[in-house]
């Protein structure tokens with residue numbers, strides 16, 4: 001039926017056309033963006049929910065873009081539900097410091113974060129896993145998986161189901177392999193409609209949402225690829241370490257940054273190993289980096 005008013009999620013776009021997945025039927029529609037949106041400076045991004053009027057079996061015209069719940073900058077996605085941070089303890093053994101940088105970026109985005117430890121099939125003992133749980137388990141959900149053996153892939157599927165997610169993690173940790181284990185052939189399922197959008201165009205480099213057969217979306221490009229720290233003042237960094245934030249307010253100085261101040265409760269907790277030393281060292285290292293960055297900027301002014 002044509003001329004129906006429908007709602008859907010934008011999964012791809014170029015300057016004037018969107019691919020929209022209708023919310024109930026999950027059918028794809030190629031939708032035109034009327035010029036008035038551009039004049040108003042309104043541009044859709046993937047993840048947006050739009051209202052559209054169907055003009056044919058698989059075509060429509062956008063009427064309205066609903067207000068975004070949130071917006072991730074890189075990759076640019078609206079209405080993101082979570083970040084799935086993939087890491088490994090072997091091949092590659094991702095340093096905790098790298099994981100900590102990802103976690104700062106994830107905290108900065110304000111999105112719920114799940115840590116997936118992949119390649120557990122390579123572990124000869126649980127020793128490294130225990131260390132990981134000890135360091136992160138109190139503040140993050142950790143799920144051990146193997147894309148190779150399929151271990152806990154069903155659990156990971158529940159994590160992704162019905163949500164818009166973005167994956168992050170160092171190169172080689174198995175992000176693509178996990179997607180393929182979750183939903184074989186996920187990347188290959190470019191629909192006819194997608195091909196129609198491609199026709200006569202140079203390949204778009206923008207992010208797309210891939211659709212799971214079991215419901216839910218994942219960005220086709222991983223997040224935080226550069227691992228560059230967010231635009232923060234050094235003294236703001238402590239807000240992005242959950243365990244520092246949880247124990248703030250007990251230091252002698254109310255604005256304590258837990259570096260050189262006396263009577264610092266955080267440093268006490270590090271000494272008693274209630275806060276993992278590696279987390280604190282990561283914090284100090286990133287604090288120094290932000291301090292250096294702010295000095296350089298002041299110097300330039």
Ligand SMILES: Nc1nc2c(ncn2[C@@H]2O[C@H](COP(=O)(O)OP(=O)(O)OP(=O)(O)O)[C@@H](O)[C@H]2O)c(=O)[nH]1
Nearest residue numbers: 118119121146147148170171172173174175176177
């Ligand atoms: N043993 C083992 N190897 C795995 C597992 N998952 C992935 N691999 C291997 O790890 C290598 C990297 O996997 P990818 O899926 O390409 O990793 P990626 O994170 O997508 O890498 P980038 O595209 O560089 O970001 C491949 O050789 C995979 O076969 C696993 O669970 N166990």
Ligand SMILES: [Zn+2]
Nearest residue numbers: 251256258264
């Ligand atoms: Zn302190």
